[in-house]
Amino acid sequence: MDDNKQTYYISIGPGEILTVPNASPWQFKIEATQSEIKQLRRLFNANIDNRSDETIRAMTPIQEYHNDAPNDRYDGNLVKIYEMIHQLGDEEARSHIEGMGILQNFTSE
Known part of the structure; x- marks a missing residue:
């Protein structure tokens, strides 16, 4: 297992991990x-899959957004992504995420 850490730059929206x-x-x-x-890539990929499920849900007018398993999975993965970034990030990343309050509003599964 490679224990050497490298610097990466993360873009949340598109799920990019840049070197x-x-x-x-x-x-x-x-x-x-x-x-x-x-591990971070798996979380981003899971949310890409969930976006596809959300597109199908969006075309179903009777299904409520707040009562939707793909949306719940997406939100849960997003919190896990922010938790990882908070753990691995520099001081600016940790401070920004703490300021968002996202880790206080949700619990990990």
């Missing part, structure tokens, strides 16, 4: 091992 800061806009800087990046 150089000028490749694309990013919000958070983290230090992570390859295994931590794989």
Whole structure:
């Protein structure tokens, strides 16, 4: 297992994990091992899958947004993503996430 940490730049919206800061806009800087990046990538990929399920839900007019399993999974994964970034991020990333209050409003599954 590779224990060497590298710097990565994270863009939440598109789910990008970048190795150089000028490749694309990013919000958070983290230090992570390859295994931590794989775990973060799995969370981003799960949310991409959930977005597809949400598109189908959006075309079903009688299904309420707040009573929707794909939406709940997406929200849960997003909190896990922010938890990982908070754990691995620099001081600016941790401070920003703490200011959002997202980790206080949700619990991990």
